Amino acid sequence: MKATAKAHPIQGLVKYHGMRDEQLRFPYHDSISVCTAPSHTKTTVEFDPDRAEDHYQIDNKEVDGRGAERIKSVVDHVRDLAGIDHSVRFVSENSFRTNIGFGSSASGFAAAATALAEAAGLDLTQPEISTIARRGSASAARAVTGGFSHLYAGMNDEDCRSERIPVADDFADDLRVVAGMVPSYKETEAAHEEAAESHMFQARMAHIHKQMQAMRDALRAEDFDSVFGIAEEDSLSLAATTMTGPSAWVYWQPRTIEIFNTVRELRDNGVPVYFSVDTGASVYVNTTADHVDEVEAAIADCGVETRVWRVGGPAQILDESEALF
Template sequence: MKATARAHPIQGLVKYHGMRDEELRFPYHDSISLCTAPSNTTTTAAFDPDRDEDHYVVDGEVVDGHGADRIRSVVDEVRERAGFDYRVRLESENSFPTNIGLGSSSSGFAAAALACVEAAGLDLSLPEVSTIARRGSSSAARAVTGGFSDLHAGMNDEDCRSERLDAPADFADDVRIVVGEVPAYKETEAAHEEAADSHMFDARLAHVQDQLVEMRDAVREGDFHRVFETAEHDSLSLAATTMTGPAGWVYWQPDTLEIFETVRDLREDDDVPVYFSTDTGATVYVNTTAEHADEVEAAVADCGVDTEVWEVGGPARVVDDESDALF
């Protein structure tokens, strides 16, 4: 009862903020993202009736405390659906820097959910798997279905699941994401917990509905400018909400702001199709096209940060090659 799965992290395009139910991770509103490749998380899970306790390892470190509780919420749901209570050994590795705003929890819980589902012998669709991954992180639901995906809000698993948005293949293939890595630690969960306490939160709930409508239509039309201009505006809206909560979260760093200005200069002075986006972190996603990726990467690197160039990634998948298993 062993399986390995791989998933790509997400870049939030219209991001969720705050949860109606913290245990089941039902968000207040829908959210849309794209997966980024080749960045990925690989997870191997094995259920063993002779094992006495669960064992979780991420990037070579044993996970305990709250981190283990989050993984267990995914594993327990799989055990319940499978009708057994076997303990699990689960090991995970990330191919990219974690905890700097690059969505490692999304790919981590997506890969964990799919690996556990496969190891348990469950026959589930990816949207069904997304409801299990959501218990670890709401963003993980969208990492399960991949590409451009939409997580619907709801108060049950029938409603609150992710579905893939239809995007023209030539549009998705042309997107490039230049990552400007700004390695500042961030605490996403705490920001979600206090989201509703911001005086800007109600305004965001009202405004985000227009953002969602705009984004869905722009993705289906393959309209690069509308998709990523909307994502840029949504990033600013999200930051306004986090910064006006009780803790006054400010994730951005001087390098973050320098990248913002570089992007705007490229767009306004050089007519380059480029837009910035951030999730809850200081690292910046700089969205452009294949034609301009080298030029944009050079400009972002001139800000003194490490860079990567990524593409739109697909859904979580089972890895059949035994050589990719982590144990």
């Protein structure tokens, strides 16, 4: 009863913010994202009837507190679905820096849910596995289905699940994401908890459905400027909501703003490039294969570490030779 899985983190394009149910993590509205590769999380799990208690480890550190509670919520759901009560050993590793705004909880819980379902002997589709991953992080549902994916809002597992959005191969293959790493620790869960208390939240809710449809139409039309222009606009809308909540979360740092300005200068000079941020200081910079070298050099000149990512696929089971233990 052992399995290993890999999943890619996500860049939110139309982001969800806030949850109707904090335990089952039902978001207030739909969301769309794209997975970024080769960045990934790899997770090995084993259900062992002889183990006395669960053990969770991420990046060589034992997990406790709220982190362990979130993992346990996913593990317990899989145990319920499979009708088993075995304790689990859970070991996970990330190939990229975490907690700086690059979707590590999404890839983490997507890999966890996929590995757990396999180890427990569950025969599930990826949208079904996405409902397991969602219990750890709503964004993880989209990391399960991979590529460009749509998480539907709802108040049950039949409605609140992720599905892959069909996108032309040439459009996906041409996308390059320059990651501008601004290493400022962020805490997303607290911002979600108070989302509805912002006076900007209802304004966001009023336009988000139109935003979702515009994004789907732009993806269908393979319209790069519209897709990533909407993502840039949505980033600013999300920030307006988090900044006007009770805790007045301000995640951006001076280099975040410098990257924004650099992107806009490049675009004024005819380069197809747009910025996007989730809840964090780090920045996704979306461009095309023809312009990625120029864009990466400009972002690096802002004094930040960079990576270049492409569109990542769905979560997948790995061969036992790739197990972490």
